[in-house]
Amino acid sequence: xxxxxxxxxxxxxxxxxxxxxxxxxxxxxxxxxxxxxxxxxxxxxxxxxxxxxxxxxxxxxxxxxxxxxxxxxxxxxxxxxxxxxxxxxxxxxxxxxxxxxxxxxxxxxxxxxxxxxxxxxxxxxxxxxxxxxxxxxxxxxxxxxxxxxxxxxxxxxxxxxxxxxxxxxxxxxxxxxxxxxxxxxxxxxxxxxxxxxxxxxxxxxxxxxxxxxxxxxxxxxxxxxxxxxxxxxxxxxxxxxxxxxxxxxxxxxxxxxxxxxxxxxxxxxxxxxxxxxxxxxxxxxxxxxxxxxxxxxxxxxxxxxxxxxxxxxxxxxxxxxxxxxxxxxxxxxxxxxxxxxxxxxxxxxxxxxxxxxxxxxxxxxxxxxxxxxxxxxxxxxxxxxxxx
Numbered sequence: 001x002x003x004x005x006x007x008x009x010x011x012x013x014x015x016x017x018x019x020x021x022x023x024x025x026x027x028x029x030x031x032x033x034x035x036x037x038x039x040x041x042x043x044x045x046x047x048x049x050x051x052x053x054x055x056x057x058x059x060x061x062x063x064x065x066x067x068x069x070x071x072x073x074x075x076x077x078x079x080x081x082x083x084x085x086x087x088x089x090x091x092x093x094x095x096x097x098x099x100x101x102x103x104x105x106x107x108x109x110x111x112x113x114x115x116x117x118x119x120x121x122x123x124x125x126x127x128x129x130x131x132x133x134x135x136x137x138x139x140x141x142x143x144x145x146x147x148x149x150x151x152x153x154x155x156x157x158x159x160x161x162x163x164x165x166x167x168x169x170x171x172x173x174x175x176x177x178x179x180x181x182x183x184x185x186x187x188x189x190x191x192x193x194x195x196x197x198x199x200x201x202x203x204x205x206x207x208x209x210x211x212x213x214x215x216x217x218x219x220x221x222x223x224x225x226x227x228x229x230x231x232x233x234x235x236x237x238x239x240x241x242x243x244x245x246x247x248x249x250x251x252x253x254x255x256x257x258x259x260x261x262x263x264x265x266x267x268x269x270x271x272x273x274x275x276x277x278x279x280x281x282x283x284x285x286x287x288x289x290x291x292x293x294x295x296x297x298x299x300x301x302x303x304x305x306x307x308x309x310x311x312x313x314x315x316x317x318x319x320x321x322x323x324x325x326x327x328x329x330x331x332x333x334x335x336x337x338x339x340x341x342x343x344x345x346x347x348x349x350x351x352x353x354x355x356x357x358x359x360x361x362x363x364x365x366x367x368x369x370x371x372x373x374x375x376x377x378x379x380x381x382x383x384x385x386x387x388x
Contacts, residue, residue, distance in 0.1 A: 037074040038191065039134035040237050043124070044081050045116065045143035060142070060196075060230055061093070065102035067234035068095040075238045076132035078107070080124050088113050088120075090127055107131050116176045121184040129188060138237055139190045139213070142227070145197035147310060148178050148204035148360065150373040178208050179377060185212045191242065198222035199303065201266045202358040203313050206336075207273050207379040215244055215338075216268040219251075220302045220310065220358040221346045224261050229254045245339045252341040262343030264302065266356040272335035277382045279332040280313075283321035284383055294319060296364055300353035302346070309365055314355025333357070 042064075064077065073095075082088040088110040095102045108127055113120050128137075176184075185193075190213040195201075201218035209216060232250040236243055248265045255263035284291070299319055300312035317329040337356030345351055360374060362384060374380055 036076060036132075036134045037240055038136040038138055038238055039076040039078065039128060039132040040138040040140065041124070041128050042077070042079045042140040042142055043121070044079055060226060060228075061104070063226075063230035064093055064234050065095075065104070067231045068093075068102055071235045073235065073238045074240075075134055077234070077238075078128055078132055082113075087111055090124060090131070092132070118176070118180060118184040121181075122187050125185075125187040137188050137190050138192050138194070139185075139188075140194045140196055141200075142196045145195065145200050147199040147202045147358070148208075148374070148377060148379075149309065150177055150370065177373070178205050182208045182212060185209070189213065191215070192217060192237075192244065194228070194237075194247075195219070196223060196227040199310055199358070201264065201268075201356075202310060202360075203273075203276070204360065204374075204377050204379045206268045206270065206357065207277060207382070208377060210270040210273045212270075214270060216266075216270060217244065217248060218266060218268070220264045220266065220312075220342075220354070220356075221349070222263075222304075224255075224263065224347075248339045248341065252343075256343050262346040262351075264342040264346065264351070264354060265340070266337055267339035268357070269336055269338050272332065276329070276332040276336050277379065279328040280317060281383045282328060283317050283325045286325060287320045290320060291361065292363060294361065296361060299361070300351065302349065302351075302358050304347065304349065307365055309360050309370070310358040311361055312353045312355055313357045313359040315353040316359060316361055 044060075061079065064079075077093045079091045079093060080088065081091060089106050090108045090110075092105050092107055093102060094105070108131070110120065110123070192215045193209060193213045195205075195216070195218040197218075199220065199222060201216075201220035205218070206216050229250050233247045236247050236250075244267050248267050251265045252263075254260065255265075294316075296308065296311065300315045301308040301310060302312070303310040314329065314333055318326045321329065333355050340354060340356035342351045342354035359379075362374065362380070363371060365371065375384075
């Protein structure tokens with residue numbers, strides 16, 4: 001009897017030792033690390049006049065927290081927050097217990113950091129991958145922006161009177177160009193990039209980022225006020241199969257309300273952008289001599305400056321290529337633009353045409369620096385460069 005008990009105890013002990021050894025080996029093997037469905041990073045540059053939309057009651061962060069109520073989030077919601085009175089930091093928003101308030105935990109701080117610097121973005125992305133590993137990633141870029149335009153160039157004598165490229169940080173108004181931003185993103189591939197920032201729904205931005213993400217959500221007009229309705233859309237971004245059209249529609253319902261100025265929204269499938277570029281190139285090659293003679297006053301625009309640089313891509317291609325050539329562009333647009341919506345007007349802009357993407361018409365800005373910068377963008381190289 002005692003021997004049987006001893007043998008049983010010995011066997012149980014040996015089994016436990018073996019099991020513990022297996023557990024340790026699994027922990028040491030990166031291939032066996034348990035990850036969540038998706039990590040979503042909000043890259044929030046609020047060291048500017050947008051800071052109030054982070055700090056005040058009913059802020060974007062508060063809306064994200066409240067969106068967790070009654071929801072099970074399969075993943076991590078991280079916020080890189082740069083503001084004027086605190087060190088930039090990476091935070092996680094979570095609600096581990098249904099009967100307790102949302103928690104915001106600081107994961108890492110970044111002393112003496114320029115948040116618009118490529119090295120900073122890549123450091124943050126490395127930290128996201130290390131601290132919140134997931135099988136999928138999403139990215140929300142939150143700040144001021146002016147689409148594809150070169151930094152600090154928006155046709156205003158006083159640059160502080162208008163946003164500049166992506167981001168505007170501190171008294172120096174530090175920012176970054178879209179081609180530099182694309183290079184900074186190469187640490188991860190994203191299911192989506194959502195731009196809660198003005199004028200980023202342009203084909204030049206989408207084409208620059210086509211190898212970085214599967215889909216882009218952006219507006220061809222400015223985003224006014226509190227931006228996207230995070231109470232509604234945050235849980236959707238953690239679904240295994242995201243209903244992107246629902247995300248876009250929530251934004252459209254918000255900006256089309258009586259208390260808003262209107263706006264636009266688009267869902268861009270990046271896999272088909274090469275097809276769109278080839279279609280536009282065909283039109284440009286056949287009508288290159290006519291671009292300079294286009295009456296751009298008749299083409300739909302989306303920016304509120306006297307010199308426009310954001311035109312409707314479809315309307316431009318139709319005006320240039322006519323009914324004969326436009327169908328190839330239209331066919332490509334139906335593949336690229338999976339959702340689009342526009343209110344009848346945005347502030348003082350009447351919107352009668354909206355294909356889902358804006359674009360620049362070369363040589364219409366009458367600005368040598370702008371043309372030089374535009375010629376280095378990949379969209380220009382693919383569509384307008386006749387030496388390819």
